[in-house]
Amino acid sequence: MxxxxxxxxxxxxxxxxxxxxxxxxxxxxxxxxxxxxxxxxxxxxxxxxxxxxxxxxxxxxxxxxxxxxxxxxxxxxxxxxxxxxxxxxxxxxxxxxxxxxxxxxxxxxxxxxxxxxxxxxxxxxxxxxPLAGLTAWEALFDHAGVTWGQRVLIQAAAGGVGHIAVQLAKWKRCFVAATASAANHPFLTELGVDQLVDYKTQRFEDVVEKVDVVIDGMGGETALRSIDVLNPGGILVSLPSMYKDDPAVIARAKERGVDVKWMSVRPSGERMEQLAFLLSNNRLKxxxxxxxxxxxxxxxxxxxxxxxxxxxxxxxx
Ligand SMILES: NC(=O)c1ccc[n+]([C@@H]2O[C@H](COP(=O)([O-])OP(=O)(O)OC[C@H]3O[C@@H](n4cnc5c(N)ncnc54)[C@H](OP(=O)(O)O)[C@@H]3O)[C@@H](O)[C@H]2O)c1
Incomplete structure (x- = not known):
């Protein structure tokens, strides 16, 4: 060599x-x-x-x-x-x-x-x-504490983090609503999404009934509007760090009685082993x-x- x-x-x-x-x-x-x-x-x-x-x-x-x-x-x-x-x-x-x-x-x-x-x-x-899978896992399970059968909305669901988050939430038998352009709807249906919203023609807050958790891969205006679809006591986990601690989002979350969290993904061999297990038995694609x-x-x-x-x-x- x-x-x-x-x-x-x-x-x-x-x-x-x-x-x-x-x-x-x-x-x-x-x-x-x-x-x-x-x-x-x-x-x-x-x-x-x-x-x-x-x-x-x-x-x-x-x-x-x-x-x-x-x-x-x-x-x-x-x-x-x-x-x-x-x-x-x-x-x-x-x-x-x-x-x-x-x-x-x-x-x-x-x-x-x-x-x-x-x-x-x-x-x-x-x-x-790794990065997308670890993020989806941390966001859903560590930060939002998603449990069996909850209602979850995933923003930017066809992306790297989103399409893994969809599958992890379905693994926990959650109801999953997801935003993506129409071209990506067949892909997300195959992954098990229960309700699809074409963000180009629909406002998700008009069509998605209240959810317990939003995983938001967009930030900004999408994060702000996401608060309106959360049940009181619900949780928004917002990913893009450029919008971290957005005062408008914090203020609206407080007003509506919901929690908002920003996160920064961390490396973990143990988590990688959990993702490997899901990949090995085709639970995760x-x-x-x-x-x-x-x-x-x-x-x-x-x-x-x-x-x-x-x-x-x-x-x-
Ligand atoms: N804080 C952290 O630890 C952390 C970790 C990972 C990622 N992130 C951040 O999270 C964000 C998402 O990451 P990613 O890897 O999933 O990105 P990505 O793979 O680049 O996401 C692309 C997806 O975004 C969708 N999209 C674009 N505009 C949209 C809209 N208005 N509404 C809904 N979907 C829309 C696209 O769907 P269409 O093609 O259908 O438009 C596309 O499938 C990035 O900003 C990233 O930096 C943060």
Whole structure:
């Protein structure tokens, strides 16, 4: 193995065209870390926000290697590693929100943040799972405390987080209402959504009866209007961090007697194992909308930024 690898380097924050494919040194795993030969990388909106100087840009040092969602094969292990061996297929969200250095042929990851990929799952699907899957799980179960049979509304349900949240809520036998454009309705019906709202032609608050929980992947005006469909005592979990602590949302939530929470997803190997279990028995299907080779990073980011993906955009290496 040569000591060098290809990586997508970001020399400066800016547009997608800022990326450069360059040769850099392969990193070495320290204690508790493993070196992964990266096979696929999941993209998330935080990737393009960070690239443009927002998101978690302040956590990066330029030139940076962006990306957090990694699926690949273990090729060497650091001292004290007991969970994985060379040859294991593993996946996880690496080091978020600190640099994950995913957009490369090799990456060093913490063993406690990763899990084994089920045998029936491809590297592409595995790479599409971590950040979106961990977010959907945390939002529904840790922050909203969703229980069996509740009524849940999922905003931006056809997206990365949304389509996984739909399936996790259905797993708990919830009634699930969801917003998406009409083109994505057949996809969401297949995932088990009970009531679909075309956000382009309908106002969800006019057609969805009161719910216990809203998972909101839009923020802003959608978050504000979401409060109107919640039962008293209900919970809105809003995801886009740029709207965190929106005073208008806090004021309306207080007025209506509902709770509102913003969250920041955290890496977790244990949660990855739970998601792996659901993937292994087909309870969870992660949709890969489009794949691009790593060398096509510019086009992949342009597609991601368009904001109308069906499931996940994934890079292959
Ligand atoms: N705080 C956290 O820890 C955290 C974690 C993960 C994600 N996030 C944030 O949560 C948001 C969603 O993430 P994601 O990965 O799911 O994004 P995504 O995959 O890019 O979401 C794209 C989806 O949004 C839908 N959409 C666009 N406009 C809509 C509207 N007005 N109403 C309903 N749906 C609409 C699109 O559906 P159509 O194609 O049908 O229009 C598309 O399927 C992002 O802002 C992301 O940064 C935050």
């Amino acid at each position: 040569s000591n060098f690898m290809q990586a997508a380097i970001l020399p400066e924050f800016g547009p997608a065209t800022a990326f450069r494919i360059e040769k850099v040194a392969i990193p070495l795993p320290a204690a508790g870390q493993v070196l992964v030969k990266v096979k696929a990388i999941g993209l998330n909106p935080v990737d393009f926000k960070t690239r443009s100087g927002k998101g978690y840009a302040s956590y990066q040092t330029l030139p940076a290697i962006l990306g957090w969602d990694i699926a690949g094969e273990v090729v060497s292990v650091g001292d004290g590693v007991s969970k994985f061996s060379i040859g294991d297929r593993i996946f996880g969200m690496s080091n978020f929100p600190n640099p994950g250095n995913a957009y490369a042929e090799y990456a060093v990851v913490q063993e406690e943040e990763f899990a084994i990929i089920p045998k029936n799952i491809s590297y592409e699907i595995a790479a599409g799972t 992660v949709q890969v909308d489009e794949t691009f080779p790593l060398t096509e990073i510019v086009h992949a980011h342009q597609r991601l930024e368009d904001g109308h993906g069906k499931g996940k955009i994934v890079l292959t290496v």
